[in-house]
Amino acid sequence: MPLRQRTRNRAFVISGAIGLALSGLAWSLGAYLGFAGVFMLYMLGAVGTALMYGRWPSLITFIAAVVSYYSFGLDRGMPTTVGSLAYFALILSLILLISQLVARSREQELMARIRERRARNLYQLVQALSSARGVEGILNASIEKLHQTLGIAVAFWLPPTDNTGSPLQMFPASTELEAPQRNLRAAARWSFLNKKNAGMSTDTLADIPALFMPMLSGERALGVMMLSDLDLRRAPADWLRFLETVGRLIAVALDSAQASRQRTEADVRLRVEQLQNALLGAVSHDLRTPLAGVLGTATTLQRNAQGLTAEERGLLENIREQTEKMEYTVDRILHMAALHSGRLHLQKEWVPLEDMLVTARKQIKTVCADRPFQTRISKDLPLLHVDPQLLVQVLTNLLENACRYTPSDRGIELEASANDTEIKVCIIDHGYGVPPGREEEIFTRFSQVKPPVGLGGSGLGLAICAAIIELHGGRIWVRNRVAVRGAVFCFTVPRETEPPMPSDGD
Amino acid sequence: MTTIHEGDLDILLVEDDPSIGGFLQAAMDREPGYRLYWETTLKDAWKAWEKRQIQESRPFALILLDLGLPDGDGQGLIRRLRAHGGELALIIVISARGSEADKVQALDSGADDYLTKPFTIGELLARLRAHLRRRPANAFAESSHWVIGVLELDDLTHTLRKGGVSIPMTPKEYQLFHLFVMNQGRILSYRRILSAVWGEQSSDQAHYVRLYIKRLREKIEDDPGMPQYLVTEKGVGYRFGDPEVSR
Numbered sequence: 050m051p052l053r054q055r056t057r058n059r060a061f062v063i064s065g066a067i068g069l070a071l072s073g074l075a076w077s078l079g080a081y082l083g084f085a086g087v088f089m090l091y092m093l094g095a096v097g098t099a100l101m102y103g104r105w106p107s108l109i110t111f112i113a114a115v116v117s118y119y120s121f122g123l124d125r126g127m128p129t130t131v132g133s134l135a136y137f138a139l140i141l142s143l144i145l146l147i148s149q150l151v152a153r154s155r156e157q158e159l160m161a162r163i164r165e166r167r168a169r170n171l172y173q174l175v176q177a178l179s180s181a182r183g184v185e186g187i188l189n190a191s192i193e194k195l196h197q198t199l200g201i202a203v204a205f206w207l208p209p210t211d212n213t214g215s216p217l218q219m220f221p222a223s224t225e226l227e228a229p230q231r232n233l234r235a236a237a238r239w240s241f242l243n244k245k246n247a248g249m250s251t252d253t254l255a256d257i258p259a260l261f262m263p264m265l266s267g268e269r270a271l272g273v274m275m276l277s278d279l280d281l282r283r284a285p286a287d288w289l290r291f292l293e294t295v296g297r298l299i300a301v302a303l304d305s306a307q308a309s310r311q312r313t314e315a316d317v318r319l320r321v322e323q324l325q326n327a328l329l330g331a332v333s334h335d336l337r338t339p340l341a342g343v344l345g346t347a348t349t350l351q352r353n354a355q356g357l358t359a360e361e362r363g364l365l366e367n368i369r370e371q372t373e374k375m376e377y378t379v380d381r382i383l384h385m386a387a388l389h390s391g392r393l394h395l396q397k398e399w400v401p402l403e404d405m406l407v408t409a410r411k412q413i414k415t416v417c418a419d420r421p422f423q424t425r426i427s428k429d430l431p432l433l434h435v436d437p438q439l440l441v442q443v444l445t446n447l448l449e450n451a452c453r454y455t456p457s458d459r460g461i462e463l464e465a466s467a468n469d470t471e472i473k474v475c476i477i478d479h480g481y482g483v484p485p486g487r488e489e490e491i492f493t494r495f496s497q498v499k500p501p502v503g504l505g506g507s508g509l510g511l512a513i514c515a516a517i518i519e520l521h522g523g524r525i526w527v528r529n530r531v532a533v534r535g536a537v538f539c540f541t542v543p544r545e546t547e548p549p550m551p552s553d554g555d
Numbered sequence: 556m557t558t559i560h561e562g563d564l565d566i567l568l569v570e571d572d573p574s575i576g577g578f579l580q581a582a583m584d585r586e587p588g589y590r591l592y593w594e595t596t597l598k599d600a601w602k603a604w605e606k607r608q609i610q611e612s613r614p615f616a617l618i619l620l621d622l623g624l625p626d627g628d629g630q631g632l633i634r635r636l637r638a639h640g641g642e643l644a645l646i647i648v649i650s651a652r653g654s655e656a657d658k659v660q661a662l663d664s665g666a667d668d669y670l671t672k673p674f675t676i677g678e679l680l681a682r683l684r685a686h687l688r689r690r691p692a693n694a695f696a697e698s699s700h701w702v703i704g705v706l707e708l709d710d711l712t713h714t715l716r717k718g719g720v721s722i723p724m725t726p727k728e729y730q731l732f733h734l735f736v737m738n739q740g741r742i743l744s745y746r747r748i749l750s751a752v753w754g755e756q757s758s759d760q761a762h763y764v765r766l767y768i769k770r771l772r773e774k775i776e777d778d779p780g781m782p783q784y785l786v787t788e789k790g791v792g793y794r795f796g797d798p799e800v801s802r
Contacts, residue, residue, distance in 0.1 A: 330654065334623060337651035341672035342574030348675035349582040369675070376673055399762035401769050403779065408787045410780060424780060432762060438655065438790050551727070551753065551763040 064098045064106035068113025076121055088136045091118075095144045103155070104148035111137075111144055167291050170198040174295060178302040183310070187302045188220050195295065201279050206237035206261075207272040210307075217241060217273065226277055228257050236261045237273045244270050246289070250281045262292055264300035271300045271307075322394075329387055336379045344372045381509045384442065388516040395439070395520055399432040399548050402465055402474065409444035417452040421460030430465055433472055434545040439517045446510040447476045447538050454480035455535070467544055471523065475539040482529040482536045492525065514540070564687070565607075567615040568593045569600040569632070570649070571624050575672070579619070582676045589683075596626045601635065608640055615644055617683070620666070622650040622657060630657075630664050637665040645686050649674070655790030662744050662791065669742070685740045685796070701736055703797050706775060706784065708736055715775070722774050727752065731767050732775075735785065735795035744792040768793060 071094040075087040082090065091114050099107035115137055174194045181190040188205050195203045204224035206217040217237050226233060236254045240247040240261040247253040247261040259277040263270040274296050281288055347368040354362050403426065410422070433440065451461045459479035466473055483491060492515040518525040518540045525540040566583065568591055570576045576593050583591035592615070594600040600618075607614050618636065622629040633646055648661045648669035658669050667686065670679060699710040707716040713729055715722045724732065730752050735743065745761040753763055772779040786794045 334651045337672050338572050339574070341651060341674070342572065342578065344673040345575060345578040345582075345676055348677060349578045349585075352582065352676055353585050372673065400765055401762075403769050403772075404765045404787065407772075407780060407782060408789050411787065412789075422780065432766075441789065548760075548762060551760070551766065 060102040060106045061109055064102060064109040065113045067094050067098055068110040068115075069117050070094075071110075071114050072117035072121055075118070088140070091137075092140050092143065095140055096147050099144050099148040100151055103152060104145070107144050107148050111141060163287075170194075171291075171294060171298070173198060174298060178298060181302070182306075184303060184306050185220075187299065187306055191295075191299050192221070195276075202277045204275045204277075205264075205272050206234075206241065206275060208241070219275075224275070226257075226259055226275075228259070232257055233259070233275065237275065240273045241270050248275075249279070260292075262296050264296045264303065266297070266300040266304040269304075271303045274299070329383060332386075333379075333383050336383075337376070340372055340376050340379070344369065344376070347372065381513065385509050385513055385516075388513060388520070395436040397434050397436055399434055400437045400440070401432055402426060402430060402472075405433075405437055405441045405444055406463070408441045409448055412441075412445050413449045413452060416449050417461070418457065420452060420455070420457065423460060423462045424465075425462070426465045427467065430467055431472065431544060431547055433542055435521055435542055436517075439520070440542075443514045443517050443540065444474075446514050447540075450510060450538070451476050451478035451480065451536075454478060456480070470544055471541040472544050473539060473541045475537055477530070477535060477537050479533070479535040482534060483527050485529070488527050491527065518542070563588055563590045564617060565613065565615050566591045566617045566619060567600060567603060568619045569595075569597065569624065569629065570619070570621040571595045572621070575621075575649075578676070579679075586680065595624075597624050597629065597632050598626055600632060604636065604641070614640070617645045617647065617686075620646060620648050622648060622661065630660055633661060633664040633666050647682065647686075649679075658791045659744050659746075662742055663746065667741050688740070688797075703736065703739065703795075704784065708732070717775055724774070728767060728771060728774075731764075732771060735793070739795050739797065742788050742792055742794045748792065764793075 071091055075082070075090055078090075079087055091111075094114065095107050095111045098110040118133075174191065177190040177194045178187055181187040184207075191205075192203050195201055202224075205220045207220055208217055209215050216234065219233075219237075232254065236247045236257055236259075239253055240263050244263045244265060245251075245253070246263075248257045248259050249255060250260060259275050260279055260281070262274045262276065264272050264274055274292075276292065279288075347365055350357075351362070351365050351369065354365065357365070406424070410417070448461065448463075455461065455478045461479075462477040464475045464477065492511050515525050521542045523540055523542040525538070527536055527538045529536055566589055568576060568579055570579070570593065576595070580591055580593055583589045592603060594603050600620075604615065604618075618641075620629045620632065629648065629650075633648075636644065636646065645668075646666045648658070648666045649672060650657065650661075650669060651672040658671075661669060668682060670682060701708045705718045707719075708714075709716075710733065715724060715729070715732065731748070734748065734751050745764050746758050748764050749758050749760060752767075753760065757763060768785055769779075772782050772785050775784055776782045784795060784797075786796050788794050
């Protein structure tokens with residue numbers, strides 16, 4: 050500021066001096082120039098200072114010239130005082146007109162220069178953003194560039210990356226402003242949610258010494274810029290437009306950085322999944338292959354057992370049974386491992402319940418033997434949108450359970466119905482029921498109610514059911530029957546809008 | 556103790572595990588009518604196949620193929636066999652991989668059937684008998700009248716009878732049933748069924764198949780809950796089986 054003041058004062062002094070000098074010239078040359086020539090001289094000087102320094106200096110020149118004109122007595126020999134005054138008035142109006150024109154063209158020139166500088170600033174910002182890596186890099190580059198080129202201090206308020214709805218975080222965290230942190234947070238939050246400016250020069254929380262601008266990418270707010278050390282007195286509309294553009298640029302950069310980070314994360318997840326699948330596949334292969342050797346060998350011997358004693362045949366049968374039991378357990382454990390790796394993706398398809406039931410019943414043919422089986426499936430039961438492999442597993446486990454715990458002459462029943470939101474399937478047995486108080490525990494891993502006769506299970510069956518139903522967003526529970534012996538196992542899966550059906554026009 | 560007969564069926568076993576190859580060799584040596592040749596790598600299997608094709612006019616009628624072999628995946632061999640003179644050979648995959656995706660891929664590559672390890676020798680022999688029964692495949696497919704169990708299908712009049720009683724069917728149901736009869740004993744994947752009956756553009760509408768199978772079962776099976784003819788192959792598709800053959 051003092052520098053500007055000094056140049057202004059100098060301009061005033063020079064202008065005054067010019068006015069005096071003009072009078073001097075008029076005095077010495079008056080005889081040659083004549084009345085009109087003297088006034089042309091004054092006009093030239095006044096217009097010259099107006100062009101050079103603007104309105105006030107030219108007025109000073111004018112006043113100095115007029116004062117000296119009369120005090121030097123130059124008006125002697127001129128026609129009349131009134132006539133000279135009229136000439137001076139003419140000069141004055143010319144000065145005012147010209148100085149205004151000059152001022153306007155100056156202003157335009159200044160604005161052009163400012164625009165050019167902003168365009169350059171934006172360009173530099175774009176360059177800085179495009180070479181920045183990651184979200185933090187982009188934010189740091191923005192802070193540095195805006196400070197360097199515009200002299201404004203910037204900090205950011207960003208939502209947490211996990212979209213949990215927890216409060217906005219300030220970046221950099223060490224930013225300090227002369228306002229309570231609480232008010233800053235409130236202003237940032239308001240701006241983020243309403244996608245409008247807040248803080249100084251706005252209608253919202255105007256007493257905060259910073260301006261909050263949402264960073265918009267399309268219609269989405271990615272965060273809020275907090276700008277301080279900002280002079281909004283000159284051309285505020287222009288400034289705001291410029292800052293808005295800055296905000297959009299940063300938002301676009303942030304958006305692409307976040308998208309690329311998500312891609313990377315998805316990529317890593319996929320690879321972990323592939324690895325786990327490969328591992329499970331290898332374990333499965335390595336456990337099954339020796340079992341296949343044993344079972345195949347035992348059954349080949351059984352098939353050609355003509356020379357063996359009854360006892361030896363019994364031993365062979367023993368090998369076969371134990372191998373089959375082992376296979377069953379291996380299957381269960383691998384299944385549980387797959388479910389609990391947490392990486393299992395449901396491969397949902399639209400399936401009629403009956404179709405899965407056929408598969409399940411085929412798998413438990415040995416355990417359930419010729420036990421009477423009744424189904425009550427409502428005629429209009431919608432298709433289930435489930436992973437058929439997994440749901441067959443649930444049905445198999447529940448039916449097998451029912452058979453294991455029910456005396457062999459009693460039947461098993463299955464009921465299925467749907468309401469607006471879910472499809473419910475219940476399996477009803479005539480067994481011994483569940484000990485009261487253990488209704489939930491039996492769905493946890495390795496929990497087992499001791500079966501009546503020497504039938505042992507892995508204790509994994511119901512846990513597998515619970516895990517699968519949970520994955521489908523359904524519920525599973527058990528209750529004892531009222532008045533009669535037996536248990537009712539039920540599960541639900543959400544009912545979803547059915548897909549297009551094949552046209553029956555055929 | 557093995558005696559070679561002219562009418563014997565030549566089987567090529569491709570299996571790297573010695574205990575499995577060993578019992579299959581021992582079992583087949585004792586079964587009349589079968590002769591087993593055992594190779595342990597894809598390369599040797601292909602060599603044995605080619606040698607048969609070129610030098611002797613007696614190609615292998617059946618290939619038992621393990622998928623995970625030391626020199627690669629057996630899926631490639633299936634395609635290669637199908638492309639090079641092995642159109643008529645039966646290919647049965649025996650694999651310890653539990654994954655249904657592998658089975659579907661093998662079937663779509665051209666395998667006729669698969670058995671998941673472990674299996675009993677009885678299961679394998681039953682499967683072989685079922686497949687051999689419908690050979691030669693061409694003669695079976697060229698016929699227009701079939702009797703399977705109590706079912707009787709006449710392709711000239713498009714009628715199906717069960718125990719002499721005519722069963723009404725919509726054209727699509729008939730088309731589906733006909734496809735199964737033509738491929739008796741063979742597993743048909745969802746994709747294969749969809750493209751044959753509903754066209755290529757419906758290949759991701761597996762529920763069409765499931766719904767129509769449900770309807771067909773209600774029409775032809777004694778107990779639709781325990782089907783004898785239209786058997787589900789878990790996660791893969793369906794197989795039309797003759798109840799007398801499949802146990």
